[in-house]
Amino acid sequence: MPYIPHTPNEQRRMLDVVGIPDMDALFAEIPKTLRPKSFDLPEGLGEHEVMRHLETLADKNNTRLVGFLGAGFYDHAIPAAVDFLTSRGEFATAYTPYQPEASQGSLQAIFEYQTAVCRLLDMEYANASVYDGGTALYEAMMMAVRHTKRRKIVVDECVNPIYRRMLDCYTSNLHLEMIVVAHREGGSDLKALSAAVDTDTAAIIVQNPNFFGVLEDFTGLFTHARSQGALNIISVYPLMQAVLKTPGAMGADIATAEGQSLGLPLSFGGPYLGMMACAKALIRQMPGRIVGRTTDAQGRTGYVLTLQAREQHIRRQKATSNICSNQALCALRAIVFLCLMGPRGLANTATHCSELAHYAARRLLKLPGAKLLSQRPFANEFALVLPKPAYHVMDRLTRRGFLPGFPLGRYYPGLENVLLIACTEKNTREDIGILKELLGGAL
């Protein structure tokens, strides 16, 4: 069965209208060498055969691993109401509204989401979201480049290495000068970061908690960077913001986050949620949609897409970004999750995860040869130095149904023996006890 909706008859009529003899003539512009000789498509299957085939494939996944893997994405519990509310047809089937003001429900949900993001990150303005945490960080960096008209960026090596690769990739032809300041035993080198910022610097980019799980206070660094005319950009772990010093309190100009921890399931590459918030002075540089609340001619509350002149569909090639859309359904999950949890629920969860991680650290440090990479404070994640390569340990434990963490050697040469271990409220003290026994056996 061909997966083409047009009948041969319809194709013939279209070719006649265009005035060419056949399909080959339509594709004549494409060199023959680039055209596939044939398509290797199997014959169709019946419905039950398809189900059986897919189930067999799905069975190859192991979805029952006990996980201590974080490294930017965290396996938090998601209340059933999040799935229920966001799967309502009005939300789940709605595509980006091209007559946005006709979709008051979608706009209100986004407005509430923006409000929650501002409160959580302690910033003045938030957008309707972008694709993911890495995209958000790149867009924040480009906001700083446009705002300061400078081209030097200082990046802390403690920023998620995947995000740093995204920054490198996106900017490979933009002629920016990227200065990466090396970490010191898993902590930010605040002195070196400070020294790297000068009056040519557009922005300084840091992360809290950093990629190694270490908590930092960048207030002093931000004050110095501001004195040099640079913007302060910080990437954060949103769920932890309930108990940590906020980007706003540190004096950040732009805060970004991967919103996955707010009610989004872990999945291989997404869809995830890029959160962005900034100071008022930068609002016109912020990409993406922004929903505003206003009143109509009769004084009734209404929601609009505001400040659209920044955007691609109005400003064409001079737009602040090519992002004109947002992750509406993921943002909706985040706002439903935040509403269900409330400030106290979020803080309780953040505290509980941190307490578990500290318990795990205490237990695991009893293993011979194990020590913490950093002596600095951490929340729900920490880097544990082992006497053996972390990959080796991970291989052994994965076969026993445990995912012990993230081997840092992949992105940090010299840290091949270091395992990054995260705890969420889904882990138990029993899990941690077994993890310790299994790790002990593998060392």
Add this chain to the structure above:
Amino acid sequence: MIPSDLLYMVSHEWVRVTDQEALVGITDFAQCQLGDITFIELPSVGDAVEQGGEMGSIESVKAASELNSPVSGTVTEVNAELDGAPEKINQDPYGAGWMIRVRLSVPPQGLLSPEEYKAIAECNDE
């Protein structure tokens, strides 16, 4: 309303040249076509501008457009009054709505006279 003591650009900027200095804004026709102006982005003091080159941007409830400099030189003053009150451009485009003051590096060439600009502004008005 096209003052007779100014020179103009096809892209609807005006300039008042006195000795080595020039004052720059947009015309009454431009503000009228744009509608309520919501934001303006101007160069900073000390920036170089070039005749015909982009010097900033302007946004209204209807559109966003680039601003072009009618002269070449160095910006010596930016109208700080417009910061937070861009509606001044709507209210008084040739007075309180001025945008930048420039110290000329070379005398501007080929700008439109009031009569020439009048033909354009009226033509566009159809």
